[in-house]
Amino acid sequence: MEPTSLAFRERATRALADPVLSTALARLETGWQAARARAAADLPEFEALRDAAVAIRDHALAHLDFYLEAFERRFTERGGVVHWARDAAEARAIVLELCRAARARTVTKSKSMVAEEIGLNAFLEAHGLRVIETDLGEYIVQLAGEVPSHLVGPAVHMTRERIAELFAKAHGGPPKQDSAALVAEARRVLRQRYLEADVGITGANFLIAETGSIVTVTNEGNAELTQGLPKLHIAITGIEKVVPTVEDAFVLLRLLARSATGQEFSAYTTFLTGPKRPDERDGPEAMHLVLLDNGRTRMLGGPMRAMLRCIRCGACMNHCPVYLAAGGHAYGWVYPGPMGSVLTPHFVGIEKSWPLPNASTFCGRCEEVCPVRIPLPGLMRLWREEAHRRGLAPPAARFGLALWAFFARRPPLYRFATRIAVALLGAFGRRRGRFARLPFARGWTESRDFPAPEGSTFTAQWRARRGTGR
């Protein structure tokens, strides 16, 4: 997927003018924010769990090679096959090759952000496979020909009416206005697809090194049907998802649902440990796991390693006032919100995404709610530094900053210049106390008055009245 992140401001502006989207995003604020707050308040050890989760993720990342190899050994002993993919192209090729070897025509797929990251659906479809998303939100987004706008709720930007239209068009019959009827319809249609599928593709929320298990989390049970009914199960995930033990996974699971939707636990949490064994009746005959690097090892060795702790709960975007104004699609690539503003430049390059790390007031709510305490504003600032080094900001912004810096580094000159400027603005603005229009501050005065200065500076007044200081 070609990123459109450079158009963030334009897309966000369009989103702000869309009343349907605004209503949908307001629901996140009243719904998931409140739910997370309740869930956190109801669990006395919530903050201690967050500390434990940070320690688990940091430990696993510090010894990633060890735990990945340990995982591979266990997974292989249980009959699974691991494929290592350096980049998106390798990962796509591996999946296609596995599908071809299985003579697959239809593929069901449960939600996977890594699949979005590598553009898997479009690639498989271009090679003649029929791909059906089975997560309800993903299914809706797929019918609409869109991409997810949120990590956990891919279709949060849509209304029920829009979904009813999409269903009526895809499934026939009159549009249904009742949510339960829409869910029942999706369930009926998808049930058939599960049975037709030759291959089931899932993501993985965690990998457990000590057991060789893949952990999937859903609220719809679709990952279980996706992976368990076809003959071949392919899981695909990033190399950072491994944790040492089952206990570690439970610490993270207890935080994941609470942080995401305020649930104590997701409705379905499944530990998959190898394909069907001879004495078992259910499960796929073969289980393959594609482990994707795609720049993650570079992140591991750099100053943004903390980003690899991310467990994809979406709390940062649910609490981000910028995301809640702009919506997920404005971010222009796979990962939206604050976590996306840190990740996207890694994957597509800062030159194609510099507006994203700048699209934050650094209000700090994302870091405040992140279950694994990723310092998201600090990481966005690192990207701003990279963008500054490369001179990516618009010339006007760079010039303004340089001009300000020129004066700020020369205190006597700064005092002289600001005294004159403040006196002038103060004299003009004295009567009204504010300006409705200022030539050099259009971004401000388009929508706000600009308060006038009082007319002299504090430092000048201080020197006149008290005369101390150096």
Place this chain on the structure above:
Amino acid sequence: MADSPRVALFVTCLVDLFRPSVGWAAVELLEKAGCRVEVPEPQICCGQPAFNSGDRRTTEELARQTIPALEPYDFVVAPSGSCAGMLRRHFPELFDDDPAWKARARAVADKSWELVSFLVDVRGMSEPPGGFAGRVTYHDSCSGLRELGIKAQPRALLRAISELELVEMEGCEVCCGFGGTFCVKYPEISTKMVEDKARRAEATGAELLLAGDLGCLMNIAGRLARRNSTLAVRHVAEVLAGRLETPPIGVGRVG
């Protein structure tokens, strides 16, 4: 020192240029709290505009320019959560590769405070000298709240004012959309955020909105004025010191 510490007032660039009365309110409050106040030079700016624009070199140069001026004092106090947060949390991070400057930055950081938290947490103030009769709402500025944990202190002092009624607005901890240069880099999103803030503040029925950061206050006052709102806006220090002779932010002088 316990009796009358020497305090450097770090007045902040916005207060210096736009609203010196906040600086004088801070001086009055600090003196009331038994401090000897000085305004050392050079102090131009904490460097946030450069820091948050990714201009690390200018940020460091400004910190090197500012730190020596602040070193001789017992405390450094700023009438702003974000500038105090810059001194306290971020100055030391700037010098990870320079141990000598890191130590100096750390020493300044450890004695730097935001005004209201300094008055309450360090000087034990419980009864502010000022007063205000009427209904007031308080906006928690992001850096003060999340970097410095300022939440209870301003409320404790405001509640101690007998005729002042404090009414909390919905989402008092949500960003107003100022964000330094953010408000001009992404004016449409910033406007949506400050519009939400203005509406929620108006819904309290308060006649005065207070906060501890002039950037947020100018943003909120500017939007309220554009909405022709009657809700007035002041820095919390003005009310705590009882310095209300200057018109509220964005309001002109009669005559």
